[in-house]
Amino acid sequence: MIGATAPAWLLGLLLFPLLRELHRRRGSQLRIPVPALFLWRGAPSMERSGYRRARPDPIWRRRALLLGLLLLALAGPVWRAQPLGPSMAMMPRSGALPEDVNLAVAALSARPALIRPEMLAVRVTLSGDFSAAGPRMLQVRLDGRELLRQAVDREAGKSWAAVLEIPRPMEDGAAAALQARLLFADTGSMDDRLTLDLGPLRRLSVRLDPRCADPMRAALEATGRIDQGLAAAPELQIRCGGSSPPSSAGGAPLLWFAAPAEGARSVTPPLWTVPDAERPGFEIGPGWRAVSPNPMPPGDVLLIGNGQPLIIAQGEPKRLLVLLDIADPQLAAGAELPLLLDWLIARLTGTLATDGVVAASLTAAERMQDLERSSAALMTRRSALDLAFIPLLPALILAMLEAITGGRRWSR
Known part of the structure; x- marks a missing residue:
């Protein structure tokens, strides 16, 4: 279906009567050049020829068409494969738009402890606006067993880290999976957890x-x-x-x-x-x-x-x-x-040396975004085809002819 992204420009079509009236007045005030003043007496007078309403200059049709095409192009005509639903509509409101407060587990790393190499030093890094977020809890689990549950510091600013020591995994082939997750989900849950394989650091x-x-x-x-x-x-x-x-x-x-x-x-x-x-x-x-x-x-x-x-x-x-x-x-x-x-x-x-480090982190592409808004905007851009070039082409041709003829009436 055909739609317009800026339909307010179509209100300019109301200028058509004004354009026609200006050309009518211009045509009624034309002067007729004569070689001598006495010849004017022979011109037909209003009394003898009767009253005739002055017609506007025919040039006004050409200029009205040019004005209409320009207004149509400014209105932003588009072709949509499907109508916009309520989720894609722009809802007017007063005040600032609400900001999504999202915390993320940005990085998780483990390495042998310096003093006790039989232990692993684990570091969990969180990122986000902690002052605006509500109370959150960080949980660290190893193979499903909880090792740490700690409240997130709301005065940390934009980054906060927790450090703990855990024993090295010993069993060969065991699933030594270390997971850090945030409890009490926020606006996005895709970046609330991160898993790390401790297999390369296990004891032999x-x-x-x-x-x-x-x-x-x-x-x-x-x-x-x-x-x-x-x-x-x-x-x-x-x-x-x-x-x-x-x-x-x-x-x-x-x-x-x-x-x-x-x-x-x-x-x-x-x-x-x-x-x-x-x-x-x-x-x-x-x-x-x-x-x-x-x-x-x-x-x-x-x-x-x-x-x-x-x-x-x-x-x-x-x-x-x-x-x-x-x-x-x-x-x-x-x-x-x-x-x-x-x-x-x-x-x-094939394992890591004593000073080896295993780490996992979120990339920029994996950061949490507002999925509903991004998908709605993507669908809007994908389903709308810009049609402004269609009225612009004839408008450009008319403008060129207007400039060539100098505003004179076209002769047949």
Whole structure:
């Protein structure tokens, strides 16, 4: 159906009688040029020719058509596939329009705690106008179990965060889902909750060889990411000693440390051969001692020093062979050993390192908007076709002819 977005312009059609009257008066006041004044006497007078009502100049029809076309174009004619319903109508009202008050769970992150690595530090960030919102409660749940219920600070301004510590998930394959949600829904509920998978930060069940040195056991405990229980199917095996790597039992990844041996200390640091994106954030200084098994096991070299492989990676099942003397007091007393063990475990198991962070956040496209208004506006724009170009084309042609003829009557 045809409609108009600005129908008030059609009131200009009332100017047509005025336009006609102006042209009639202009035609009755025309002067007739004569070469001499006495010739005017021969012109027919009103008494002899009778009274005739002056007709308006025919040019007024052309100009009235031009005026009508311009007014029709200004009225904004549109073609709608369907009539506008009450939800799309503009409701006039006095005063300011109401503002939708909406709070959102903007971000949710977790990382190992600094003091207690066996715990996870969780941070929940909320955004919105807290002063205008009503009383709201933040709830944090882990696998359906409530961990926190806290009132939102209404004096926080535009952003507010809550921090808590939770134990690391331990079960392999368990659904370690952390969810933060806002209770007492507001104008939008799509952004009131956010879920985070804690699987990459879970603790690992590790079978540790009793022959491993005490410094390495202490370094593994410092990472806070392993559970040295007697699991029937461990996720990782750590073996120590021997001149050759043992076979992997049960298909679990194997981390093997060669037996210590007396040798000269290196005066240069080893070099990493892994890509920059996979390289650990630490370096092993000089003074290390290497172990030289016979024969040298094959595989991809990850760390090399003095032309000798120090860490070798092998394929399925995954195995990392460490040819460094871990029991050496100089290496065991440094800060590199816990970081090295953490990096090796993360590479074998595909989990995050101790300083890893998992996070989830809402993007700009996922922010809550007023769905009813946006859908109504979208439907209005989609169903309306602008027809203003139709009267504008003939109006432009008439205006050009008017300018060419200079307002004179068109001759046939």
